Amino acid sequence: xxxxxxxxxxxxxxxxxxxxxxxxxxxxxxxxxxxxxxxxxxxxxxxxxxxxxxxxxxxxxxxxxxxxxxxxxxxxxxxxxxxxxxxxxxxxxxxxxxxxxxxxxxxxxxxxxxxxxxxxxxxxxxxxxxxxxxxxxxxxxxxxxxxxxxxxxxxxxxxxxxxxxxxxxxxxxxxxxxxxxxxxxxxxxxxxxxxxxxxxxxxxxxxxxxxxxxxxxxxxxxxxxxxxxxxxxxxxxxxxxxxxxxxxxxxxxxxxxxxxxxxxxxxxxxxxxxxxxxxxxxxxxxxxxxxxxxxxxxxxx
Amino acid sequence: xxxxxxxxxxxxxxxxxxxxxxxxxxxxxxxxxxxxxxxxxxxxxxxxxxxxxxxxxxxxxxxxxxxxxxxxxxxxxxxxxxxxxxxxxxxxxxxxxxxxxxxxxxxxxxxxxxxxxxxxxxxxxxxxxxxxxxxxxxxxxxxxxxxxxxxxxxxxxxxxxxxxxxxxxxxxxxxxxxxxxxxxxxxxxxxxxxxxxxxxxxxxxxxxxxxxxxxxxxxxxxxxxxxxxxxxxxxxxxxxxxxxxx
Numbered sequence: 348x349x350x351x352x353x354x355x356x357x358x359x360x361x362x363x364x365x366x367x368x369x370x371x372x373x374x375x376x377x378x379x380x381x382x383x384x385x386x387x388x389x390x391x392x393x394x395x396x397x398x399x400x401x402x403x404x405x406x407x408x409x410x411x412x413x414x415x416x417x418x419x420x421x422x423x424x425x426x427x428x429x430x431x432x433x434x435x436x437x438x439x440x441x442x443x444x445x446x447x448x449x450x451x452x453x454x455x456x457x458x459x460x461x462x463x464x465x466x467x468x469x470x471x472x473x474x475x476x477x478x479x480x481x482x483x484x485x486x487x488x489x490x491x492x493x494x495x496x497x498x499x500x501x502x503x504x505x506x507x508x509x510x511x512x513x514x515x516x517x518x519x520x521x522x523x524x525x526x527x528x529x530x531x532x533x534x535x536x537x538x539x540x541x542x543x544x545x546x547x548x549x550x551x552x553x554x555x556x557x558x559x560x561x562x563x564x565x566x567x568x569x570x571x572x573x574x575x576x577x578x579x580x581x582x583x584x585x586x587x588x589x590x591x592x593x594x595x596x597x598x599x600x601x602x603x604x605x606x607x608x609x610x611x612x613x614x615x616x617x618x619x620x621x622x623x624x625x626x627x628x629x630x631x632x633x634x635x636x637x638x639x640x641x642x643x644x645x646x647x648x
Numbered sequence: 649x650x651x652x653x654x655x656x657x658x659x660x661x662x663x664x665x666x667x668x669x670x671x672x673x674x675x676x677x678x679x680x681x682x683x684x685x686x687x688x689x690x691x692x693x694x695x696x697x698x699x700x701x702x703x704x705x706x707x708x709x710x711x712x713x714x715x716x717x718x719x720x721x722x723x724x725x726x727x728x729x730x731x732x733x734x735x736x737x738x739x740x741x742x743x744x745x746x747x748x749x750x751x752x753x754x755x756x757x758x759x760x761x762x763x764x765x766x767x768x769x770x771x772x773x774x775x776x777x778x779x780x781x782x783x784x785x786x787x788x789x790x791x792x793x794x795x796x797x798x799x800x801x802x803x804x805x806x807x808x809x810x811x812x813x814x815x816x817x818x819x820x821x822x823x824x825x826x827x828x829x830x831x832x833x834x835x836x837x838x839x840x841x842x843x844x845x846x847x848x849x850x851x852x853x854x855x856x857x858x859x860x861x862x863x864x865x866x867x868x869x870x871x872x873x874x875x876x877x878x879x880x881x882x883x884x885x886x887x888x889x890x891x892x893x894x
Contacts, residue, residue: 446654
C-alpha cells in the first residue's frame with residue numbers, strides 16, 4: 348500500500364515553476380530515491396511533504412495525513428533531515444538528543460542512536476564545535492529519534508567520509524528492514540544504486556523516469572560497454588556490421604563500443620577472425636550514472 | 649517532562665552560556681546605579697526635584713534600563729538567529745511548534761529583566777538608602793507593563809528585519825532613543841515640562857512616570873498605565889503581523 352502519495356504537485360516561486368506537475372507513490376517499507384540535477388525541484392517536493400511549504404496545486408498525502416491540515420498527526424510519525432538547518436550553537440550533542448527525545452511520545456533510546464552514529468565520544472561537545480560530518484550524523488540521529496514510520500532524508504551523506512557513508516547506508520538499510528519507509532533525496536549515484544528500491548529521476552520540476560535502479564540502467568541506451576586497445580586498427584566496415592552497437596568511439600588508439608551481449612560476442616569473434624589482440628579488454632554494464640546523465644540531459648542544447 | 653518544559657529547560661541552559669547577555673541585562677543596570685550613587689551630590693536632596701535625591705529617581709530608571717537591555721538589546725538577535733539558521737524550521741517538522749522556542753526565550757529574558765530589577769531595587773535600598781516602592785502592586789503592574797513593551801518592541805524589531813545582521817543594527821538604532829525615553833540621561837521627572845509632556849506619551853516615558861509615582865507611594869496615573877498598555881498592544885500586534893518564520 349502506498350504510504351506517500353503525490354499527485355499533480357505544483358509549486359512556483361515568483362512565477363517560475365519549480366515543481367511542475369509531479370506525481371509518484373511510495374510503498375510502505377521501501378527506500379524511495381529522488382534523484383536529479385540541482386534546481387530540479389527535489390527539495391521543494393519533499394518540503395511540501397514535510398509541511399514546510401504550501402503547494403500551489405496538487406494533492407500530497409503522507410500516511411493518510413495531508414501535511415497542511417494534519418500537521419499534528421503527521422509530525423509524530425515523520426522523521427526529517429533537512430538539507431540546510433542548524434541547531435543552537437551552544438547546545439551539546441547530548442542535550443540536543445535529549446531535547447528532541449522529549450518531543451515524541453515513544454522515542455528511541457538516544458544513547459543507542461548516538462552509539463550507532465559514532466557520536467558517543469562527542470556527547471558533551473557543543474553543536475557549533477562539531478565538524479560537518481558530525482553535524483550530519485547528529486541530524487540523522489534526530490531524524491530517527493521519534494521512531495518514525497516515514498523518514499525523509501535530504502542529502503543524507505553529504506559531508507561524510509567514505510567509511511561514515513557506508514556505516515550510514517547500513518543503518519538506513521536496517522531502518523528500512525524494521526519496516527520504516529525511507530524517502531531519500533540524493534546526488535550520489537552509488538548511494539541511490541546501493542540503497543534505493545525505486546528511484547524517481549527529476550528533471551526541471553517533473554518526474555523524467557521512475558523505476559528500479561536496474562530498470563533505469565536497462566532503459567538507457569547501450570547497456571553494455573566494451574572497451575579495448577586493438578593491436579592493430581580495425582576496419583570501419585567490420586565495425587559498422589557489429590549487431591546492436593549503439594555508439595562506437597575511438598580515442599588514443601582505444602575503442603569503446605556501447606551495445607548488448609550480442610555485440611560483445613560479435614566483437615570477440617571479429618577479433619579472432621582478424622587475429623587482432625585486444626589489450627586492456629573490459630566489458631562493463633553501464634551504470635546508473637550513465638542512465639542519469641542520459642535521462643536528465645538537455646536535448647535542446 | 650512535557651515538550652515545552654524540555655524546550656524551556658534547554659533554553660535556560662543556553663541562556664546561562666551567554667555571559668555578555670547576562671552581564672548587560674542582570675549586572676549592568678545595578679553597576680550604573682552604583683556609579684551614579686557614588687557621586688556625592690546625587691545623594692543630596694534637591695529642591696528642584698521636590699526634595700527627592702537624584703539617586704531616588706535613578707532606581708526606577710535603571711529598572712526600566714534592565715527591561716530595555718533584555719527586550720531591545722539582547723532578545724532580537726537571538727530570535728533572529730534562530731530563524732536565520734533554520735532552527736525554527738527544523739523544529740517545525742517535529743510535534744513541537746517553533747513558537748514554543750520563541751516563547752521560552754521571551755520568558756527567560758523577562759525573568760532575567762525582573763531579576764535585574766529586583767537587584768537594582770535591593771542595591772538602591774541597601775547601599776544608597778533609597779526607600780522601597782511605596783505602592784507595591786502599582787509598581788509591579790507598571791514594571792510588568794514596561795517589560796511587556798520592551799519585549800514586544802524587541803520582537804517587532806526581529807519581525808521587520810530579514811537577517812540577524814539587520815536585526816542587530818536596527819536593535820541598536822532603537823536602543824538609544826529608548827534609553828533616552830526611559831530617562832537614562834535625564835530622568836523623565838527632571839526633564840523640562842514641555843519635553844516631559846511629549847516623552848510621557850512614549851513607551852518608556854509613560855512607564856517611567858508610572859514607576860516613579862508608585863515608588864513614591866501613590867497608585868500610578870491611569871493615563872501612564874494606559875499609554876504603556878496601548879504601546880505594548882500595538883507592538884505585540886505588529887510583531888505578530890510581520891513576523892516571518894523563515
